[in-house]
Amino acid sequence: MTERDNVKQGTDAILVPTITIRPPRGWVPINFGEVWAYRELLYFFTWRDIKLRYKQTLLGAAWAVIRPVLMMVVFSVIFGNLMKVPSEGVPYPLFNYAALLPWTLFAEGITRCSNSLVEDATLIQRVYFPRLVKPMASILAPVVDFAIAFVIFIGMLFYFGYPLIITMLWLPVFLLLTMVTALGVGLWMSAINAQYRDVRYALPFVVQLWLFVSPVVYSSNLLSGPLQVVYGLNPMAGVIEGFRWALLGTDPPTSLMTVSVIIVVVLLISGAYYFRRMEKIFADVI
Amino acid sequence: MNDIVIHVENLGKRYRVGQLEPYKTLRDTLVNAVVAPVHAVTSVLHGRPSTTDGSRSDNTIWALKDVSFEVRQGEVVGVIGRNGAGKTTLLKVLTRITTPTEGYAEIRGRVGALLEVSAGFGHPEFTGRENIYLMGAVLGMKRAETDRKFAEIVDFSGVKTYLDTPMKRYSAGMRMRLTFSVAAHLEPEILLVDEVLAVGDAAFQQKCLGRMGEVAQGGRTVLFVSHDMGAIQNLCERCILLEDGRIRNIGRTRDIVNEYLTTSLAISNVPLAERRNEQRRDATLIYTSIEFQNSRGQKLSNLSSGEDTSIVLDYLCKDTQKLEDVKILYTIKRMGENIVALDTELSKNFEEIQGKGRIICNIPRLPLMPGYYSLDIRSYSKRIITNHLYDGVAFYVKEGPFFDSGLMPPDSEARTLVDHSWVLEEG
Numbered sequence: 001m002t003e004r005d006n007v008k009q010g011t012d013a014i015l016v017p018t019i020t021i022r023p024p025r026g027w028v029p030i031n032f033g034e035v036w037a038y039r040e041l042l043y044f045f046t047w048r049d050i051k052l053r054y055k056q057t058l059l060g061a062a063w064a065v066i067r068p069v070l071m072m073v074v075f076s077v078i079f080g081n082l083m084k085v086p087s088e089g090v091p092y093p094l095f096n097y098a099a100l101l102p103w104t105l106f107a108e109g110i111t112r113c114s115n116s117l118v119e120d121a122t123l124i125q126r127v128y129f130p131r132l133v134k135p136m137a138s139i140l141a142p143v144v145d146f147a148i149a150f151v152i153f154i155g156m157l158f159y160f161g162y163p164l165i166i167t168m169l170w171l172p173v174f175l176l177l178t179m180v181t182a183l184g185v186g187l188w189m190s191a192i193n194a195q196y197r198d199v200r201y202a203l204p205f206v207v208q209l210w211l212f213v214s215p216v217v218y219s220s221n222l223l224s225g226p227l228q229v230v231y232g233l234n235p236m237a238g239v240i241e242g243f244r245w246a247l248l249g250t251d252p253p254t255s256l257m258t259v260s261v262i263i264v265v266v267l268l269i270s271g272a273y274y275f276r277r278m279e280k281i282f283a284d285v286i
Numbered sequence: 287m288n289d290i291v292i293h294v295e296n297l298g299k300r301y302r303v304g305q306l307e308p309y310k311t312l313r314d315t316l317v318n319a320v321v322a323p324v325h326a327v328t329s330v331l332h333g334r335p336s337t338t339d340g341s342r343s344d345n346t347i348w349a350l351k352d353v354s355f356e357v358r359q360g361e362v363v364g365v366i367g368r369n370g371a372g373k374t375t376l377l378k379v380l381t382r383i384t385t386p387t388e389g390y391a392e393i394r395g396r397v398g399a400l401l402e403v404s405a406g407f408g409h410p411e412f413t414g415r416e417n418i419y420l421m422g423a424v425l426g427m428k429r430a431e432t433d434r435k436f437a438e439i440v441d442f443s444g445v446k447t448y449l450d451t452p453m454k455r456y457s458a459g460m461r462m463r464l465t466f467s468v469a470a471h472l473e474p475e476i477l478l479v480d481e482v483l484a485v486g487d488a489a490f491q492q493k494c495l496g497r498m499g500e501v502a503q504g505g506r507t508v509l510f511v512s513h514d515m516g517a518i519q520n521l522c523e524r525c526i527l528l529e530d531g532r533i534r535n536i537g538r539t540r541d542i543v544n545e546y547l548t549t550s551l552a553i554s555n556v557p558l559a560e561r562r563n564e565q566r567r568d569a570t571l572i573y574t575s576i577e578f579q580n581s582r583g584q585k586l587s588n589l590s591s592g593e594d595t596s597i598v599l600d601y602l603c604k605d606t607q608k609l610e611d612v613k614i615l616y617t618i619k620r621m622g623e624n625i626v627a628l629d630t631e632l633s634k635n636f637e638e639i640q641g642k643g644r645i646i647c648n649i650p651r652l653p654l655m656p657g658y659y660s661l662d663i664r665s666y667s668k669r670i671i672t673n674h675l676y677d678g679v680a681f682y683v684k685e686g687p688f689f690d691s692g693l694m695p696p697d698s699e700a701r702t703l704v705d706h707s708w709v710l711e712e713g
Contacts, residue, residue, distance in 0.1 A: 021297075021382060021391040044423040048409060055411050126401045127424050128382040280385040283378065284301065 024280040030272045034130045041129055045137030049112070050144050064145035065152055068100045075100075079217045088219050088250045091160050097153055098247045099216040099240045102178040105146045106236060107207045109179065112138035113186025114203055117194045121286045131279045132272075135190045139183050146175070153247070162248070170246040174239060177264065181235045184267030191271075191278040194286050215240050220256060232259025235267065290394075291476055291507050292357035292380070297389035299350040299375050299531075349375040351531045353389070357509065362502040364518040364539060365511045366546050367528035369564045369676070373511045376528070377401060377478050380509070395507070398426065398474030400466075407465060410454035414445055414464055417453055421468040435471045442493070443467035463490055470497045477501060480511045495520070513676050515543050515622015543621055547658045550680040558678070569673035570607055571639070571665050575600040576679055589652055590686025591694065591703060597628070597647040599663070603640050609667040612636040614645060617662040618654070619677065625654070625702060639667075653703040654683045656694060 035042070054060040072093055079085040080092030087095035116138040117124060117131065124131065157164070193199035214236040223231050231237050238260020241253035350372045357363050365373050378384045380391060381399040407424070408417030418439055422432035432439075440446050443464045445456070453461060479498070495517055502508050502521055512518050518525065518539060525542035527534045535545055558565075558573050565573060578586040581594040589595055597616060603609060613635045616628040628647055630636060636645075660677040685694050688703045695703075 017394075017396060019382070019393045019397065021379060021386060021393070023387055023389070024385050040429055041423045041426075044420055048412070048420060051416075052409070052411055123407055123424065125383065126407060128399070129424065129426070283384040 024277075027273050028276055030132060030276055031130065035132055035136075038130050038133055042133045042137055042140075045133060046140040049137055049141035053141065053145075061145075061148060064148040068097065068104050068149050069152060071100055071104075072097045075217050085218050086221075088221060088244075090244075090248050090250065094156055094160055094162065094248060095219070095244065096217060097156060098244050099214075101146065101149055101153060102174065102239050102243050103211065103214065103216050103236070104149065105142055105175075105178050106182045106239070107211070108142040108145065109139045109182030110186045110189055111203060111207065112142065113182065114189035114193045114199050116186075117190050117282060117286060118197075124286055125283050131282060132187075132275065135183065135186050135275070139179050139186060143175075143179070165247075165249050167246045167249060170242070174242045174246055177242065177261070178239050180268055181239055181264050184235075184264055184271045187268075187271030187275040191275045194278065194282050210234075210236065219244075219250075220253065221251065228253075228256050229259050232256040233263055235260045235263045238264075289359040290356050291359050292355075292391070292393050292509065294356070294380075294391045295354050295389055297350060297353040297376070297379060297391055298348060298387050299372075299379055299384070300346050300348050300387040302346050348531050350379065350386070353528075353531075353533055355526055355533065355536055357507060360505045360507055361524065362508040362510060362522045364522035364525040364542075365509060365528060366513075366515070366518060366525055366542065367534075368550060370530075371528040372531040373528055374401070374480055375531070377480050377509070377511060381478055393476060395475030396426075397476045397478065398469075398472040399478040399480075400469045400472075401478075401480045408453050408461065411452055413452055414440075414443075414449045414456070417464065418468055421465060425469055425472055426474075427468075427472060431473075432468075439467045439471050442470065442497070444490075459490075466490075466494060470494065470501075474506070476507045476509070478509045481513065515547070515619070516624070517622070519543060519622060544658070547621070547660060547680055550660065550677070558675070564678065565675050566671070566673050570604045570667070571609060571612070571672040572602045572604060573599060573663060573673060573675055573678075574602050574642070576661075576663070578681065589654070589681055589683045591654055591656060591683055592651050592686040592688030595649045595652045597649070597661070599645045599647075600642070601639070601645060602642045606640070608638060608640040609672060610638050611668045612639045612672070613666040613669075614647075615664045615666070616647065617664075619660050619662060620655075620657060620701070625659070651688060651705070652683065652686070653688065653705075655697065655700055655703060656683050656685045657697070658682055 054063060057063065059066065075096050076093045080087065080096070085092070113135045116134040120134060189199055189203065213234055215231075220228060220231055220237055220241050232255065238253065238257045241250075241256055244250045245252050353372075353376065365376065367373050375384075377399065378401065379386045380393065381397065381401065383399075383401070408414075408421050412420060418436065419429070419432055423429070427435075440449060443460075443466075445460050445464055448456065448460065453464075456464070498508070498510070498517075498521055508521070510518070510522060522539045524537065525539045526536050527542050527546050529549070534549070535542055558575050576597065576599045578589055579596045579598055580586055581596075583596075586595070599614070612630070614630045617624055618626040618628070628649070659681055661679040661681065662677050663673075663675040663679070665672045665674075685692070688694075
């Protein structure tokens with residue numbers, strides 16, 4: 001064999017993707033390259049989730065509006081009018097709705113995420129794809145609902161005579177933070193749910209409790225100084241106060257936010273590792 | 287050395303039997319977590335070895351063990367073995383759907399896999415068109431690739447008129463055809479295929495087989511799992527025979543298929559009652575025993591050409607169900623090739639069957655050539671399958687008195703025996 005052939009063969013060997021299959025060992029990081037290679041599948045799963053969302057419903061996408069708006073109305077009557085919960089000088093409906101925007105996205109995201117592997121058990125047992133794509137898609141799909149609900153928020157701003165403010169440019173950042181938080185929690189939930197269906201029973205209850213320990217119906221200003229930092233351990237506290245600050249110009253929740261962001265990062269990384277570890281046995285246990 | 291595209295070394299996959307249960311609850315695990323250390327301590331106190339994961343070793347099964355082989359570029363290799371021999375597990379490990387417990391495998395090239403597509407896996411709410419894209423994406427096709435092959439896929443599937451109908455309105459057959467059609471148009475360098483030919487009607491099976499042949503001739507590497515010895519012999523140059531998760535033999539297809547049929551002969555002596563797991567899980571008519579008898583009602587272990595023979599099947603209806611319009615179909619195969627069909631429908635189906643009983647099929651003067659055969663047993667009630675024992679029984683036919691002379695035609699000249707006589711009329 002001439003030297004030229006040798007070189008040619010060498011390059012061929014590099015071009016051909018080689019898959020190595022070994023028993024799983026310990027904790028391995030997420031293979032982001034692979035997830036990227038499967039980005040079309042991510043797109044398709046997201047598209048599927050969006051399309052399926054309101055199939056065979058009477059009101060269709062109106063649900064994206066009905067849910068947060070009805071919650072806002074009920075909360076405004078009970079907590080705003082009757083209990084007079086302080087709302088940092090903002091009209092209570094606005095104050096509450098600005099929190100319900102990320103909250104609905106988060107609650108919807110983790111609920112769907114936790115179910116994302118189980119609902120496609122047959123697929124997981126028959127086809128290989130990076131499993132991470134599924135929970136990611138189930139976080140992306142509810143963003144459409146978020147966008148619809150946000151239009152209502154703009155309308156409310158005009159109704160209450162509130163201006164559009166420059167901090168609103170931060171919205172994408174907080175939107176991303178909400179999604180990352182949901183993904184962090186969702187990764188844990190979906191991986192546990194693959195093996196233990198307890199999640200199915202626990203989750204609706206957890207979501208309900210979480211709503212009330214998050215500053216949705218009240219302001220985190222009810223807590224002072226050091227307690228704020230502790231409160232930030234609930235990552236949704238940071239997310240929600242961030243939204244209020246960006247959309248309504250309330251006080252910037254700096255210390256709370258810092259703690260929340262750290263927690264989110266920890267959640268995401270640990271969730272990703274746990275998911276990766278459990279990924280190996282999904283097909284066997286699901 | 288460089289043309290080896292699949293390299294498998296000492297691959298093993300162990301299932302904990304408990305893991306085969308659908309799922310467990312957190313409570314069970316918590317209880318186990320509390321109990322396991324106690325078990326561990328007691329076993330240490332009793333001087334018994336304790337496994338590292340706290341489970342007893344008898345709770346595990348090796349679905350695959352010490353499997354090593356190599357496949358070269360462009361080879362079509364068959365994987366055969368009885369149900370539960372580890373064929374599907376092997377493909378699941380190679381496609382990365384599940385991970386091995388030990389060993390190592392390396393695959394060079396883009397891998398496409400077709401596993402249990404029989405059920406189809408599109409989404410019922412989506413139309414056929416949407417599902418083609420969805421399934422394409424799931425199977426690893428780029429959108430542009432699906433676009434390009436769309437017409438071909440639709441054409442192959444034969445569901446063109448239903449393209450914009452939600453898949454939930456499809457029949458099971460249509461769903462499966464659509465899935466297979468998408469999968470059949472994958473163009474990976476290495477194709478792993480599991481039992482795709484066990485689906486659909488005969489015409490579609492033929493089409494699938496044709497497509498598989500094209501793929502094989504296209505220079506792609508194929509690992510092909512099937513029970514269908516005919517298809518295996520048509521497509522594969524080499525075969526791997528698995529038995530209880532281990533490789534029993536690797537070699538030329540003809541030899542290996544022969545060996546498989548010979549070994550399944552020994553196994554088929556095990557009563558059917560102990561082989562319940564090979565019958566369909568959703569069976570409503572359970573086969574409890576099958577045997578061959580001669581005209582005097584004596585059990586035969588070997589059959590002879592030309593001898594009056596009865597196939598006696600004992601059955602048990604599940605629950606108290608009454609089955610109506612029952613069709614029984616025996617297919618006698620040799621080297622995977624259908625030789626004879628014995629079908630109640632050719633005369634008259636049984637009107638009604640219930641409880642337990644015995645179905646007897648009489649064959650006067652058995653017209654089979656000497657050799658190894660397998661018997662495939664299927665039953666239907668009102669055209670719905672009630673059970674299927676895939677090549678469940680193997681048997682040997684020895685030379686016998688089919689012809690008065692006792693002679694047999696050479697194997698190369700005949701497949702079955704036909705009664706005939708000669709007359710010479712001299713002009």
